[in-house]
């Protein structure tokens with residue numbers, strides 16, 4: 001049986017055929033040409049490359065709920081720093097983030113109330129103090145012993161209303 005839910009993906013099939021027709025990136029390699037990795041949120045308002053004036057081939061993009069530095073982000077940054085040309089890391093959460101609007105218990109309770117599902121076996125890593133979380137996450141990257149020496153790490157909050165990134169002095 002064919003399991004591919006074609007009807008739900010028909011717009012993507014169509015758009016990709018257009019993309020293939022106009023494809024410009026055949027010459028790119030997997031090395032980040034601008035040496036940058038961005039850790040940001042899954043929020044659909046953020047176009048990470050556009051925010052920093054870059055294009056395909058320039059930067060590594062790591063995304064998750066809340067732009068948190070998880071073990072998997074560290075794993076990926078280790079690989080990127082040794083093998084894929086990354087020498088600077090920008091951790092970039094954003095304003096109006098659902099993951100910075102409530103504490104962990106409240107998010108679990110919201111899902112329980114609306115869907116009847118108990119998600120408490122997951123740690124969502126939400127925070128009500130976004131700046132403190134960002135500082136912790138930046139220090140987590142800086143202090144991680146397996147990241148390549150000399151990698152620069154900065155934090156900034158992306159404003160979804162203006163597009164500006166506000167670099168933090170830590």
Ligand SMILES: [Zn+2]
Nearest residue numbers: 041043066097
């Ligand atoms: Zn977010």
